[in-house]
Amino acid sequence: AQSVTQLGSHVSVSEGALVLLRCNYSSSVPPYLFWYVQYPNQGLQLLLKYTSAATLVKGINGFEAEFKKSETSFHLTKPSAHMSDAAEYFCAVSLSGKTSYDKVIFGPGTSLSVIP
Amino acid sequence: NAGVMQNPRHLVRRRGQEARLRCSPMKGHSHVYWYRQLPEEGLKFMVYLQKENIIDESGMPKERFSAEFPKEGPSILRIQQVVRGDSAAYFCASSLTPRARETQYFGPGTRLLVL
Numbered sequence: 001a002q003s004v005t006q007l008g009s010h011v012s013v014s015e016g017a018l019v020l021l022r023c024n025y026s027s028s029v030p031p032y033l034f035w036y037v038q039y040p041n042q043g044l045q046l047l048l049k050y051t052s053a054a055t056l057v058k059g060i061n062g063f064e065a066e067f068k069k070s071e072t073s074f075h076l077t078k079p080s081a082h083m084s085d086a087a088e089y090f091c092a093v094s095l096s097g098k099t100s101y102d103k104v105i106f107g108p109g110t111s112l113s114v115i116p
Numbered sequence: 117n118a119g120v121m122q123n124p125r126h127l128v129r130r131r132g133q134e135a136r137l138r139c140s141p142m143k144g145h146s147h148v149y150w151y152r153q154l155p156e157e158g159l160k161f162m163v164y165l166q167k168e169n170i171i172d173e174s175g176m177p178k179e180r181f182s183a184e185f186p187k188e189g190p191s192i193l194r195i196q197q198v199v200r201g202d203s204a205a206y207f208c209a210s211s212l213t214p215r216a217r218e219t220q221y222f223g224p225g226t227r228l229l230v231l
Contacts, residue, residue, distance in 0.1 A: 032216040043120070043207055043222035044159075051217045090158065094216035101147075101164060101171060101214030108158040 002027040004093050004107035012113040019078040021110050023065075023091030026072060033074040034092040034104070035065055044090060050074060061085070086114045118143065120223035121190075122208050128229045129198050137193040137226045141210030148191045149220060150176075150183060153205040164214070165191060171214075198230045 007022040025031055032051055036044040048059025055067045065076045074091060091107040121140040129135050141148050150162040161175040165185035176183065180198075185191040195202055205227045209220040 034219070036222075041225075041227075043122075043224045044209075045222070046219050049217075049219060096216040102216035103161065103164075103172070104149075104216075104220060105161075106151075106159040 002031065002093050002095050002105050004091050004105055006089075006091055006107040006110045008110055009108065010111045010113070012115055013081045014115050015083055016080050019063075019076070019081045019085065019112065021076040021089050021091075021112065023074045023076065023107060024072055025074065025091075025093045027093060027095050029095055030069075032094045032096070032102075033065075033067060034094070035059065035063070035074075035076050036090045036092065036106075037061075038088040038090065038109075040087070047076070047089075081112075081114045083114050083116065086112055088112075120208055120210050120221050122206075122223035122226050124226060125224060126227050126229070128231065130231050131199055132197050135195040135198050135202070135228055135230075137195075137206050137208075137228070139191040139193070139208030139210075139223060141191070141208075142221055145210035145212055145221070147211045147214045148185050149209045149211075150191075150193050151207045151209065153207060153225075155204070159207065162193070166214075195228075198228075200230045203228055203230045 003026045034049045035047040048057045050067045058064045063078045090109045094104045148165045151159045163176045163183045164172040180196045182194045205225045207225045208223045211218045211220045
């Protein structure tokens with residue numbers, strides 16, 4: 001069964017510092033992977049997704065993530081944190097299967113705080 | 117192209133009342149998913165619907181909760197006889213197809229408070 005873990009429920013970084021949010025998945029077949037961001041009192045917005053075209057995926061707002069099959073990871077990074085990056089970040093995985101639809105499983109989320 | 121619409125954005129109910137949450141998917145999307153987010157917790161899948169069909173309701177409580185997606189009109193998540201534990205944010209998402217590579221687009225959510 002597929003699952004997603006996000007190491008660190010809360011991460012704090014200084015403004016201008018590197019942002020690294022961790023995501024590991026488990027699956028027996030190649031996955032599709034997503035990162036979503038949720039700002040306070042809002043819905044989830046897609047940051048980026050991996051669909052097997054390229055292992056390094058660039059998203060919106062300067063974020064990128066690298067798919068590493070050997071480590072079953074899809075960590076999210078941004079070189080320089082901005083105050084506006086403070087939000088909840090969710091990693092998600094979905095697998096192509098033989099059923100009528102492919103379920104998306106969300107990780108528990110990581111809350112990012114940016115310190116001025 | 118309007119995004120996923122949900123209303124109301126905030127809903128207050130007293131214990132025992134009914135809550136009706138509405139979701140209009142993105143134009144052209146016929147696949148709708150409902151999720152619940154409890155305070156300080158992640159998203160939990162509730163139900164997946166296509167037009168006039170419930171495909172997967174494995175995440176929905178067996179009692180008091182129901183969902184529909186009629187041929188015309190929005191998808192409705194209905195909670196009967198609400199209890200305080202139902203207080204949460206309920207999100208609707210839609211997609212063009214139900215396949216793994218497809219993005220789910222989320223609405224702004226309905227925040228339900230049960231007094």
